Amino acid sequence: SQTIHQWPATLVQPVGSPLSLECTVEGTSNPNLYWYRQAAGRGLQLLFYSIGIDQISSEVPQNLSASRPQDRQFILSSKKLLLSDSGFYLCAWSAPGQGDSNQPQHFGDGTRLSIL
Amino acid sequence: QKEVEQDPGPLSVPEGAIVSLNCTYSNSAFQYFMWYRQYSRKGPELLMYTYSSGNKEDGRFTAQVDKSSKYISLFIRDSQPSDSATYLCAMGTKYNFNKFYFGSGTKLNVKP
Numbered sequence: 386s387q388t389i390h391q392w393p394a395t396l397v398q399p400v401g402s403p404l405s406l407e408c409t410v411e412g413t414s415n416p417n418l419y420w421y422r423q424a425a426g427r428g429l430q431l432l433f434y435s436i437g438i439d440q441i442s443s444e445v446p447q448n449l450s451a452s453r454p455q456d457r458q459f460i461l462s463s464k465k466l467l468l469s470d471s472g473f474y475l476c477a478w479s480a481p482g483q484g485d486s487n488q489p490q491h492f493g494d495g496t497r498l499s500i501l
Numbered sequence: 502q503k504e505v506e507q508d509p510g511p512l513s514v515p516e517g518a519i520v521s522l523n524c525t526y527s528n529s530a531f532q533y534f535m536w537y538r539q540y541s542r543k544g545p546e547l548l549m550y551t552y553s554s555g556n557k558e559d560g561r562f563t564a565q566v567d568k569s570s571k572y573i574s575l576f577i578r579d580s581q582p583s584d585s586a587t588y589l590c591a592m593g594t595k596y597n598f599n600k601f602y603f604g605s606g607t608k609l610n611v612k613p
Contacts, residue, residue, distance in 0.1 A: 391544075417599060428505075428589070428605040429545075436599070444600075475544050479599075487533040487593045490601060492544035 387412035391476050391493035399501050404449075404463040406496050408476030411457065416478040418459040419490060420451055423473040435459060436481070471500045504528055507590055507604030516613050520577040524590035524604045527571065531592040531602075534566050536575045539587045539606065548588075549575065580611045 388411045398404060410416050420432040431444045433451035441451050448467060452460045459476055474497075477490040507524045514520055522536075532553055537545035549564040551557045557564045563576040573592075577584055587606040594600075 419599070429591075429603040431600065434599045442599070477544075487595060489533075489535050489547050489550045490591075491547060492537075494544045495542075497542070 387416075387478070387491065389476060389478055389491060389493040391474075391496055393496055394494065395497045395499075397499045397501060398466055400468055401465050404461070404466055404470070404498070406461040406474055406476075406498075408459045408461075408493060409457055410459075410478045413457070413478070413480065415456060415481055417481060417488075418453065418457075419477040419479075420449075420459065420461045421475040421477065421492075423475055423495070429475065432461070466500050468500050471498055473497050504602040505590060505592060505604045508607055509605055511608040511610055513610045513612060514580055516580060516582060516611055518580050518611070520575075520580050520584070520609060520611075522575040522577075522588050522590075522607050522609070524573050524592075525571055526573075526592055526602070528592075528594070528602070529568075529571065530594040530596065531568075531571075532595055533593040533601075534564070534573050535591040535593075535601070536562075536564055537589040537591060538584075539589060541586075545589055580609075582611050582613050585609055585611045 418435045421429045435441045435453045475495045476493045479488040479490045536549040539545040554566045554568045561578045565574040589606045590604040591601045
């Protein structure tokens with residue numbers, strides 16, 4: 386079966402510091418990978434998605450970036466965190482779509498990021 | 502207007518009640534519909550995944566899609582305290598495999 390791991394679970398960082406959140410998926414090959422941010426009462430905001438190594442699309446321009454150095458590894462980074470970057474960050478994966486069939490996304494347990 | 506609207510609740514019911522959770526949407530191109538359950542400080546867990554209109558049942562859960570009304574529902578029978586969580590709906594089209602639109606979630610509290 387497939388599993389998705391995210392770490393760390395909780396992170397407290399000062400403003401202006403760098404960020405690296407990691408996500409790995411096991412039990413599947415060539416997954417689609419996603420980074421979301423979830424704000425209280427505002428649903429999930431898609432930040433980045435990737436359909437393959439070094440194939441990353443950004444949905445929202447901001448001071449975050451994503452990289453996919455290996456097939457099942459997805460990293461969310463920032464060079465200098467802002468107060469507004471606080472939130473709950475979720476990584477997700479889905480199987481590649483087949484024909485016109487969309488595939489559901491499966492989420493990790495998230496990283497709660499607090500910026501001080 | 503948001504693509505997907507969902508009442509935030511909280512919805513409080515006694516144990517054993519039938520729960521109805523709902524979402525409305527505006528984009529008639531949505532064909533894929535999902536319900537997720539999210540416990541506090543955890544990631545969303547996929548409960549139901551349906552395509553187009555109709556009903557789908559899985560144990561105590563039934564998902565219903567009414568495309569003519571742009572309305573989807575999740576019914577929980579014989580609700581349990583362990584069902585207390587936030588429930589998120591999500592939708593997608595066949596034109597963009599990677600973009601799902603999420604509701605903001607309904608918080609459910611099942612009282613023993």
